[in-house]
Amino acid sequence: MMKLTTMTLCVSVLISLALPAQAAGDPVMGKTKTSMCAGCHGIPGWRTAYPSVYSVPKLGGQHADYLVAALKAYQSGERSHPSMDGIVGSLSEQDIDDLAAYYASSYSGPVK
Amino acid sequence: MKKILLVSASVALVFSLPVYAAGNVEAGKAKSSACMACHGPDGVSSVSSFPKLAGQNRDYLYHSLKAYKSGKRKNPIMAGQVQTLTDADMQDLALYYAKQKGLYLKY
Numbered sequence: 001m002m003k004l005t006t007m008t009l010c011v012s013v014l015i016s017l018a019l020p021a022q023a024a025g026d027p028v029m030g031k032t033k034t035s036m037c038a039g040c041h042g043i044p045g046w047r048t049a050y051p052s053v054y055s056v057p058k059l060g061g062q063h064a065d066y067l068v069a070a071l072k073a074y075q076s077g078e079r080s081h082p083s084m085d086g087i088v089g090s091l092s093e094q095d096i097d098d099l100a101a102y103y104a105s106s107y108s109g110p111v112k
Numbered sequence: 113m114k115k116i117l118l119v120s121a122s123v124a125l126v127f128s129l130p131v132y133a134a135g136n137v138e139a140g141k142a143k144s145s146a147c148m149a150c151h152g153p154d155g156v157s158s159v160s161s162f163p164k165l166a167g168q169n170r171d172y173l174y175h176s177l178k179a180y181k182s183g184k185r186k187n188p189i190m191a192g193q194v195q196t197l198t199d200a201d202m203q204d205l206a207l208y209y210a211k212q213k214g215l216y217l218k219y
Contacts (some may be wrong), residue, residue: 044217058215080184
């Protein structure tokens with residue numbers, strides 16, 4: 001009996017480890033928080049102005065986990081860009097999860 | 113005299129055009145084998161911690177690779193990967209991934 005319990009426990013742990021870690025964001029909430037993102041990331045052909053000029057990355061369809069990691073890297077200073085450094089300061093952990101969920105999802109906003 | 117003017121004007125025009133990064137899609141594909149393990153075939157990664165590259169803007173990809181190489185952008189895996197890449201390699205890879213289908217502009 002003990003053996004069975006232990007086995008079940010081990011299997012549960014293994015299964016939970018095997019599942020991909022999903023960011024707990026809400027795409028619908030995320031859409032309401034994009035006002036600071038869309039001015040650069042939502043405009044076709046938009047480029048950074050400083051310190052070097054290149055097209056801002058496309059976010060649509062990107063993995064949520066990667067987007068969360070990127071935003072947190074800007075917050076910690078591990079990654080740096082003048083515009084992004086300023087913007088991430090105002091984002092809570094929930095904001096980051098929601099934004100990442102929005103850009104990763106196929107949800108594009110309320111139907112008008 | 114008119115001919116000289118025309119030639120001068122043509123030369124001036126060529127030099128005034130913006131310099132687009134060169135790059136070769138086929139060469140990029142050939143060099144992408146090392147990237148595939150994490151970023152997936154054709155830049156669509158299945159592991160969510162590794163970003164998709166397919167369809168990303170070419171100059172952003174090129175800028176990122178250069179930033180990893182210069183050390184401005186830090187990532188232990190990428191730091192190792194870019195060491196052997198030449199500028200031409202980075203341009204080829206950036207062009208190849210930019211041409212694949214995946215990421216899109218989202219407002």
